[in-house]
Amino acid sequence: MSVRHALLAFLSEGPKYGLQLRQEFEESTGEVWPLNVGQVYTTLQRLERDELIESDDRGEEAGTQKAFRITEAGREELDTWLSTPPDMTEPPRDELVIKVLAALHVPGISVHDVIQVHRRYLVELMQQWTRLKEDEADFDLTFALVVDAELFRLDSVVRWLDTADGRLKRAALEAPSAKRGPVIRRRLVARR
Amino acid sequence: MSYLELRQVSKSYGAGATEVQALCEVALAVERGSLVAVMGPSGSGKSTLLTIAGSLEEPTSGEVVIDGTSLAAMSRNDKARLRRRTIGYVFQEFNLLAGLTAVENVSLPLELDGLSVKKAHTAGMAALAEVGIAERASHYPDELSGGERQRVAIARAVVGERHLLLADEPSGALDSMNSEAVMRMILTACKRGAAAVVVTHDAQLASWADRVVFLRDGRVVDQTVLPPSPEALLEESSRPHR
Numbered sequence: 413m414s415v416r417h418a419l420l421a422f423l424s425e426g427p428k429y430g431l432q433l434r435q436e437f438e439e440s441t442g443e444v445w446p447l448n449v450g451q452v453y454t455t456l457q458r459l460e461r462d463e464l465i466e467s468d469d470r471g472e473e474a475g476t477q478k479a480f481r482i483t484e485a486g487r488e489e490l491d492t493w494l495s496t497p498p499d500m501t502e503p504p505r506d507e508l509v510i511k512v513l514a515a516l517h518v519p520g521i522s523v524h525d526v527i528q529v530h531r532r533y534l535v536e537l538m539q540q541w542t543r544l545k546e547d548e549a550d551f552d553l554t555f556a557l558v559v560d561a562e563l564f565r566l567d568s569v570v571r572w573l574d575t576a577d578g579r580l581k582r583a584a585l586e587a588p589s590a591k592r593g594p595v596i597r598r599r600l601v602a603r604r
Numbered sequence: 605m606s607y608l609e610l611r612q613v614s615k616s617y618g619a620g621a622t623e624v625q626a627l628c629e630v631a632l633a634v635e636r637g638s639l640v641a642v643m644g645p646s647g648s649g650k651s652t653l654l655t656i657a658g659s660l661e662e663p664t665s666g667e668v669v670i671d672g673t674s675l676a677a678m679s680r681n682d683k684a685r686l687r688r689r690t691i692g693y694v695f696q697e698f699n700l701l702a703g704l705t706a707v708e709n710v711s712l713p714l715e716l717d718g719l720s721v722k723k724a725h726t727a728g729m730a731a732l733a734e735v736g737i738a739e740r741a742s743h744y745p746d747e748l749s750g751g752e753r754q755r756v757a758i759a760r761a762v763v764g765e766r767h768l769l770l771a772d773e774p775s776g777a778l779d780s781m782n783s784e785a786v787m788r789m790i791l792t793a794c795k796r797g798a799a800a801v802v803v804t805h806d807a808q809l810a811s812w813a814d815r816v817v818f819l820r821d822g823r824v825v826d827q828t829v830l831p832p833s834p835e836a837l838l839e840e841s842s843r844p845h846r
Contacts, residue, residue, distance in 0.1 A: 538811035546791070567808050571807070
């Protein structure tokens with residue numbers, strides 16, 4: 413998550429102080445991602461340098477906390493960022509995928525067992541996240557969105573493992589003499 | 605003591621060259637108050653496990669024990685009574701009777717068990733209130749949404765004094781929010797003291813369980829260990845970021 417753009421988003425609601433921004437950032441991520449004060453002020457300085465925000469210098473002179481407000485350029489930057497999809501064109505270098513692919517080549521290793529080890533670990537993690545949802549009374553909207561995002565991310569990996577498991581099983585049945593499972597013909601370019 | 609126990613349960617269909625082993629020496633114990641999920645792909649034996657646990661089918665070998673009593677020692681009538689009084693089933697397709705209203709669907713098992721229509725209706729209304737759709741009690745299944753129909757199915761499964769809840773892909777084709785609501789209802793039944801088994805291929809559903817058992821080719825191949833507290837998870841994820 414971009415701290416820079418998150419701070420711009422909070423400032424789009426109106427002028428705010430640094431400590432206030434830190435608190436709002438933590439609340440907005442369900443306190444899952446804490447932020448130290450240094451990170452907030454460093455980011456604010458850079459935003460000010462880039463003229464995306466401006467500060468109330470009079471407050472500083474008077475020895476009080478500095479208030480920040482978003483500039484027109486800052487609003488434009490925020491709008492552009494919100495509507496620009498993150499780059500997902502290339503598959504990321506996924507360690508889990510690499511482990512499963514590597515297991516196909518190791519003699520004496522059952523790829524299904526390797527898949528199960530990872531599946532169990534992921535489901536255990538999902539159980540922990542789901543426990544956080546159990547008590548609806550303590551479960552605010554922002555936190556719910558963060559927990560859901562994590563559950564869907566982990567779930568997508570479990571689904572891939574399930575599909576890989578089934579695909580490998582079917583491939584082994586169709587070609588019982590093949591030792592290494594299906595040949596992957598397309599070369600995928602992994603992002604660093 | 606476990607409320608439901610499967611002891612080395614095996615089940616095969618057919619014979620000779622066409623014999624299919626659906627379950628192979630499955631051992632499973634579920635305490636009252638706990639929710640166990642059984643995960644596995646299609647054809648792994650999940651549904652067979654559930655029908656045998658619910659006495660709808662006989663194992664080829666092994667034993668099913670419910671509340672300390674072996675099903676093998678029960679007469680057909682005793683088993684039928686057990687199914688009416690103790691076990692609640694939730695199926696993927698809801699299986700509601702189209703000619704009965706929501707509350708009639710829920711109270712029917714109690715009436716079949718000899719309860720007066722009035723008392724069964726009162727219990728049915730209480731169960732519908734518990735799943736949050738008492739105001740839809742007089743509607744017929746085709747007048748209800750998918751989520752509402754599954755709530756009725758869950759109310760029917762928990763109505764009366766049922767202690768064992770068996771659910772087969774209970775969220776069916778429901779969306780995420782309704783699926784979550786279904787699991788919350790099953791969890792509420794467990795907190796009241798029921799033992800529940802949910803079979804599913806869906807990791808998000810399974811993650812509501814206290815324990816997840818993995819089934820492959822009719823065998824239990826693995827299970828989750830009790831996860832650490834949510835607080836530990838938050839500490840772990842509280843890492844600095846850019």
